Amino acid sequence: MSQALPKTIDETAELLKSARYVADRNLATVLFLALKMGRPLFLEGEAGVGKTEIAKVLAATLGRRLERLQCYEGLDVASAVYEWNYARQMIEIRLAEAAGGADRTRLGEDVFSPRFLIDRPLLRAVRPTGEAPPVLLIDELDRTDEPFEAYLLEVLSDFQITIPEIGTIKAEKPPIVVITSNRTREIHDALKRRCLYHWVDYPDAARERAIVAAKVPGIGETLTREVVAFVQSLRGLDLFKLPGVAETIDWANALIALDRITLDPATVNDTLGVLLKYQDDIARVRGSEAATLLERVKAEAVAAGA
């Protein structure tokens, strides 16, 4: 059953928290505004900071359907918006012939009628269904090319889709739109203009601890503290790809699977591949650098505990 939209920023934060998504205040604010104003939310940030997760959490907590469109190069109308069911259309033509006296105009209208339309995510998101409007997730928009971006302009500003053979289909109520981008290229200003923009940053230590505690059941407090402190100090290094929150959670899970309750240099070296995904980065951190970081993390933990 669909829930009412949150009325305040605090309620928005609570809503996210109820689905174990720990958001900071500025994300809750921009999300609240996007819901309130009915504008698409454009989330940009490094890989693994929880951009896609926001849409999933919204759909789950608000009880809405999630329509997900994964973008890729060459994404076209047939796979993003709608496609005609050619096989059925051809059968229809043959049937009309068999019945005899196929009238050309009638046949044209019949064959291109909504019956033969296959809905794809964008069309499903704007098609009036009578229930609450869905959450539309347009994931990794930077992976597609400019022509598709240009197509989105009409959809995102008027929430309508034009099918030449049928006409314009307009949403009764605009869907909740979340667009994510990893910024492998710049998205055009015309599209950004239609959205509320938010840069999803790496969380600070306190929030990351809360995230790990919420996402990794059964993790001890010492390990949480050490894992988060280690990852946070890694982010201070000059690495090619810094570990995201997703990597932190993966690492915590990995350590639990290895039955560790505290970090030690050997384990860190062996499991570094969970955190860092570039050989240059791993080669740089493995060994003495990791040991130094770990020592500092432990010393700080002792200092904080005392």
Next chain:
Amino acid sequence: MSASAFSGGKLAENIMHFVRALRAAGLPIGPGRTLDALRAVEAVGVGRRDDFYWALHSVLVNRREQRDVFNQAFHIFWRDPQLLEKMMSLLLPRLTSEEAPANDLDEVSQRVKEALAPSPVAAEGAAEPPEEIEFDAALTFSDRERLQAMDFEDMNAEEQAEARRAIARLRLPIEEVRTRRSRPDAGGRLIDMRAALRASLRTGGAIIPLVRRAPRTRHPPLVVLCDISGSMERYSRMLLHFVHALTNDRDRVQTFLFGTRLTNITRHLRHKDVDVALAKIAAAAEDWSGGTRIGKTLAEFNRLWSRRVMGQGPLVLLISDGLDQSAGEGLEAEMARLHRSCRRLVWLNPLLRFEGFEPKSKGIQAMLPHVDEFRPVHNLKSLAELATALAKPAPRRDERRAA
């Protein structure tokens, strides 16, 4: 201006002269538009100066970047057409009316000045925009030959201006790559079912003719990294004209300058008027003619920008003489990464003009193993050769994915 002073035929003649002056300044205005201008002035009347200004403006200007040229030419010309004759001997800024703010008159006005004080050679050349790789037709053959082979560094101011005009017309036909999109093509391999069904309905569905499509091709994005250190100064200024022409010729061109730091000048280069664009770049880059730290700036590029601009397999033009202040420190690893994350890495080095050039410097030795192509770039001829080389299919290189 006392507009009413122009009576009948005299006004028409003056408008014609004005249009000719604008044409000489590089605005593409055909004879039909002269007639339009006359009609517009007729409709609006010459009672008010600003009405007159905007009437001409509406007909003669059809691009944003032409406004400055029009504005300056208008104020100079319609103040006193007789000034045309004096233009040669007088300096321009003193002649401007109050309407044209003096600080706007630095570089753009150079063109207006040239146009109003025409030397026939330059004026003719500015007219029609030629296709493909073609150089200024206004020069005589031998002039052209000489200019083609002349080193940018040895040119005097006039020759440089001539070369810049030639560069502005240079096109860079990069080998196109296949995309996942398609276009109608009678001989294509893909079948367009939607179009086929539409076509079949035209015959009442009796026959379904196959409508075919073929993959569309597109040029890859272009990333230009240009060295602006002291040793490169003359070349990089000249090559920026080249990059400006590229940026305005196609989409997806990203340009960075590096010396001791990295500056992204893509937005500045989008300015259609090359003089304005270069003025903005000069203000944006603070390390002109300083030292070079290639390794450090490339590291910065790799870390901060490569994911944002190298996502779609671009062609990278690295313009540098490879003379590195920090003796190639950390350069090799950064070059390797740059190489891995692009489709093709072309190094343009003006030092290659010296016969028997040997890569002795540490920086050059560190960079050389990681480039796909190493080419000279010191005169117009080498730029034209670059264009031909890039149009050919690249020699195969192992499939490397973006880092």
